[in-house]
Structures are given as C-alpha cells and as structure tokens.
Amino acid sequence: MINPVLETIGNTPLVKLQKINPYSHIDIYVKLEFFNPSGSIKDRIVNHIINDAIETGQLIKGGVIIENTSGNTGAAVAMNAAIRGYKAILTMPDKVSIEKQNALKAFGAEVVVCPTSAAPDSPEHYVNKARSLATETPNSFMLNQYDNKKNPEAHYKSTGPEIWKQTDGKVTHFVAAGSTGGTISGIGQYLKDQNSTIKNIMPDPFGSIYYEYFKTGVEPEPEENTYQVEGVGEDHIAHAMDFSVVDEMYQFTDQDAFGMARKLAQEEGIFGGGTGGANVWAAIKLASTLKEPAVIVTVIPDNGVKYMSKFYNDQWMLDQGHTL
Numbered sequence: 001m002i003n004p005v006l007e008t009i010g011n012t013p014l015v016k017l018q019k020i021n022p023y024s025h026i027d028i029y030v031k032l033e034f035f036n037p038s039g040s041i042k043d044r045i046v047n048h049i050i051n052d053a054i055e056t057g058q059l060i061k062g063g064v065i066i067e068n069t070s071g072n073t074g075a076a077v078a079m080n081a082a083i084r085g086y087k088a089i090l091t092m093p094d095k096v097s098i099e100k101q102n103a104l105k106a107f108g109a110e111v112v113v114c115p116t117s118a119a120p121d122s123p124e125h126y127v128n129k130a131r132s133l134a135t136e137t138p139n140s141f142m143l144n145q146y147d148n149k150k151n152p153e154a155h156y157k158s159t160g161p162e163i164w165k166q167t168d169g170k171v172t173h174f175v176a177a178g179s180t181g182g183t184i185s186g187i188g189q190y191l192k193d194q195n196s197t198i199k200n201i202m203p204d205p206f207g208s209i210y211y212e213y214f215k216t217g218v219e220p221e222p223e224e225n226t227y228q229v230e231g232v233g234e235d236h237i238a239h240a241m242d243f244s245v246v247d248e249m250y251q252f253t254d255q256d257a258f259g260m261a262r263k264l265a266q267e268e269g270i271f272g273g274g275t276g277g278a279n280v281w282a283a284i285k286l287a288s289t290l291k292e293p294a295v296i297v298t299v300i301p302d303n304g305v306k307y308m309s310k311f312y313n314d315q316w317m318l319d320q321g322h323t324l
C-alpha cells in the first residue's frame with residue numbers, strides 16, 4: 001500500500017559512536033530505529049505482516065487487528081491500522097510504561113492491560129488474552145509476532161540489507177537483544193548469508209529464559225518477573241527466534257541497560273530506550289574481547305521519550321536502587 005507515512009518506514013540512519021567506545025581499533029555503529037514513524041523498529045515487521053495479510057486475504061476490509069505487545073508493536077499496529085482504516089485491539093502486561101499505553105490510545109486503538117504476574121499458561125497472560133480475543137472477534141487478524149516467520153523475514157528483507165549497504169559490507173559483528181527474536185534472527189541470518197564469518201551476539205536480561213536455553217538446550221522454568229527493562233528477554237521460547245544464527249549471548253542487569261541508555265543520551269546525544277542501552281553495553285563488552293579491528297553494528301530499537309517516567313527520571317532510578 002502506498003501511503004506517505006508508511007513510506008517513511010525503514011532506511012534509518014546508522015551512526016558511529018564518538019565518545020563512549022573506549023576501544024580505538026573497533027568501530028561501533030548504532031542504527032537509530034526510533035526514526036521510524038511510530039517511534040520504533042516494530043514498524044518494519046508490522047507493515048510487512050499487514051501487507052502480507054491483506055495480499056493473502058487474511059485481513060479483509062472492516063477487519064480487526066489484534067496483537068499481544070509490550071508496547072512498541074502495539075504503537076506500530078495502532079498507527080498502521082489508523083492509516084489503513086482498521087480497528088486495533090492490543091493486549092499488554094501492566095509493567096509497560098503508561099506513555100506506551102497512552103500512545104496506542106492516541107492512535108485510536110483499544111488497549112487491554114493484563115497482570116505481568118500472570119503465568120504463561122494463565123488465560124490472563126497477555127499473549128493468551130490476545131489469542132482468546134482473536135477467537136471471539138469476527139473478521140479478526142492476529143499478527144502473532146512471536147511465532148510468525150514474516151517477522152524475521154521483514155528484517156531479512158529490510159534492516160539486514162540496509163546494514164550491509166550502510167557499512168559497505170564491512171560489518172563483522174551484529175548485536176541485538178531479543179523478545180520475539182525477529183530482529184536478531186532476520187538480520188543475523190541476512191548478514192551470515194552475505195559473509196558467513198559475521199558473528200551475532202545476543203544480550204539477554206538476567207531473569208529471561210533465553211540465555212539458559214541457548215547455553216543448555218533445555219527450556220528452564222520461567223522466574224518470577226525479575227527485570228525492569230521493557231521489550232527484551234522472555235518467559236517462553238518464541239518460534240520467530242532462531243538460535244542457530246546466534247554465536248554468543250551475554251546476560252545484563254537493569255543497571256547495565258539503563259546506565260548505558262542514560263550515557264548514550266548524555267555523551268552521544270542518542271536518546272533511546274533501555275534495550276538500546278543493553279545493546280550498546282553488549283557491543284562495548286564484545287569490543288573489549290576483540291584484538292583485531294572490527295565493525296560492530298547494533299540497534300537502538302525505540303525512543304527514550306517512552307521512558308521519561310522511568311529510567312530517565314533520577315528519582316525513579318534511586319527509588320529502584322539503581323545508581324545515576
């Protein structure tokens with residue numbers, strides 16, 4: 001579909017870190033995904049999936065788009081639905097920032113807030129809630145971002161080629177934390193298909209099951225929600241996540257993610273979310289292990305504005321036991 005706002009999705013800037021990378025033999029580039037029109041990387045997958053759903057007749061005129069989302073996918077769905085004239089119903093856990101909830105309502109979407117503490121098999125878990133709404137609602141289409149192969153495909157077809165082109169094929173390492181895994185799986189696969197020596201590194205918050213699954217091959221019991229960073233880490237294995245393209249994983253703390261996000265804003269003028277902080281933290285940790293020159297690329301998935309009442313608020317940081 002040709003629409004001037006949807007046309008602005010993708011082709012985001014790739015900028016080199018100037019100050020906070022202490023390793024002069026390594027270049028670290030960050031792809032500023034908050035330049036996408038709804039403010040995050042999720043515009044890419046949502047537009048790709050909706051285009052396909054319309055083409056294949058899964059989404060018809062007057063239909064309802066339903067999705068479970070930690071916020072950014074919801075904003076992308078809500079914006080896309082508003083432009084194309086569909087109703088959107090979005091479920092999310094209650095740990096998601098109020099700014100993100102309100103952003104969806106601003107686009108006219110209906111928001112269903114579910115308890116973060118609900119177990120993955122509970123009907124109140126936000127993923128199960130979206131599934132039951134999709135079953136009950138006539139003419140509904142669920143994006144199913146966690147298990148839909150069109151999710152990594154969107155990155156394989158857009159973000160991956162952009163990174164390859166923007167680095168003139170010089171990228172040696174790609175770093176991205178994951179939730180659905182679409183970003184790391186799609187970009188990671190594309191880059192390895194261009195040059196099989198490229199390494200993909202995935203940071204994961206302490207408390208997420210991905211790290212242990214990657215290291216042992218066994219899916220651990222999910223822990224009680226133990227981390228505050230929004231949008232990465234998981235309590236279940238998403239089918240969009242392809243661990244075969246991941247070469248190494250690092251575990252990070254909320255302090256690592258929030259501290260680096262704040263540093264990025266203060267020293268580089270890059271105002272991103274906590275997952276951007278985690279990605280840059282991991283890129284610098286990776287750089288510390290590399291003896292040879294390298295070109296590390298990572299993503300800043302979303303905009304810092306969404307976290308003004310959280311880690312960009314000094315009092316909030318101190319109240320949560322973090323340092324400034």
Ligand SMILES: Cc1ncc(COP(=O)(O)O)c(C=O)c1O
Nearest residue numbers: 178179180181182183231275301
């Ligand atoms: C802020 C943020 N960062 C990173 C991600 C992870 O992306 P992916 O789902 O492609 O693994 C998400 C996903 O929701 C997100 O909202």
